Amino acid sequence: MKTNITNTIVAASAFLLSAPFSHGATVALGTSSIVRSGSLLTSVTVNSTTYTSATMVLPTISAFAGGNSTTLLGPDSGQNNGTVITYSAAQRRAFLETDFDLNTGIINPSTATDGLSGTFSTPIKNTLGTNFVLFEIAPTVDQLADRFFISFNGGSFFEVAGTAYGKTNFTTNSETLDTRNAADNGSITAGTLNDLLTSNLRIQTNFIDQSVWGIGLDFSDYGVAADADVSSFTIRAFDASNRVDPVFIAGLIPEPSVALSSVLGLAMIALRRKR
Numbered sequence: 001m002k003t004n005i006t007n008t009i010v011a012a013s014a015f016l017l018s019a020p021f022s023h024g025a026t027v028a029l030g031t032s033s034i035v036r037s038g039s040l041l042t043s044v045t046v047n048s049t050t051y052t053s054a055t056m057v058l059p060t061i062s063a064f065a066g067g068n069s070t071t072l073l074g075p076d077s078g079q080n081n082g083t084v085i086t087y088s089a090a091q092r093r094a095f096l097e098t099d100f101d102l103n104t105g106i107i108n109p110s111t112a113t114d115g116l117s118g119t120f121s122t123p124i125k126n127t128l129g130t131n132f133v134l135f136e137i138a139p140t141v142d143q144l145a146d147r148f149f150i151s152f153n154g155g156s157f158f159e160v161a162g163t164a165y166g167k168t169n170f171t172t173n174s175e176t177l178d179t180r181n182a183a184d185n186g187s188i189t190a191g192t193l194n195d196l197l198t199s200n201l202r203i204q205t206n207f208i209d210q211s212v213w214g215i216g217l218d219f220s221d222y223g224v225a226a227d228a229d230v231s232s233f234t235i236r237a238f239d240a241s242n243r244v245d246p247v248f249i250a251g252l253i254p255e256p257s258v259a260l261s262s263v264l265g266l267a268m269i270a271l272r273r274k275r
């Protein structure tokens, strides 16, 4: 009996000590993990740490190859399918590079190894725990978010499972845009980033109400050494039925308090083990 109680206390202590500092696993970012104002993401909370625009680094998109012609998710313009939309290259880039808007994204990359690549102007250090977040859209009714492959710093590709996401409480109010040929008489698949940024655009579907799902990744699970800097990533579609649709991607800059609490947590665990 005494042993059972002791075991229980030891197990409970280990849980309490490890839970706030847990790391090394993929984190589902659901409703309780985000704060937003309408469609705009205000903060993301991972492992008890809250990240804001001050501590999230959005990527600069460096390469793209579409899996089909529908590769931009824009805010609802209120216009019909087939309407011409004129977005500048900067406006298209903003969908993933600068806005915190869950209604916009660069979607449906191909299965090619340069599907959707980005760089971080400030390298993201692989500190303990989650380092990278991604939000994508999936149909609201009983569908999982898209699984995909990801590589950091040009390393090996790893699968991220569709079951690993959390479902947020946000549903998009967006429209999808098709890239079109120069004569604007047919849709084309954007084979390059330049195609994506400069092709003619028309509304493909004028109302997309899909759930936004979020996931947090720990670089350590993807072949990155502890404390190494990550300056680039590449995402590619899992297959033609699973083409991920990112609406927000960011690297996380640890706040000083995070590093300190992690160190304190490890120190406490070490002390317990010594006893």
Ligand SMILES: [Ca+2]
Pocket: 094, 095, 096, 099, 100, 101, 102, 103, 104, 105, 247, 248
């Ligand atoms: Ca966006």
Ligand SMILES: [Ca+2]
Pocket: 126, 127, 128, 129, 130, 131, 218, 219, 220
């Ligand atoms: Ca990490």
Ligand SMILES: [Ca+2]
Pocket: 136, 137, 138, 139, 145, 146, 243, 244, 245
């Ligand atoms: Ca999707």
Ligand SMILES: [Ca+2]
Pocket: 107, 108, 146, 242, 243, 244, 245
């Ligand atoms: Ca898709």
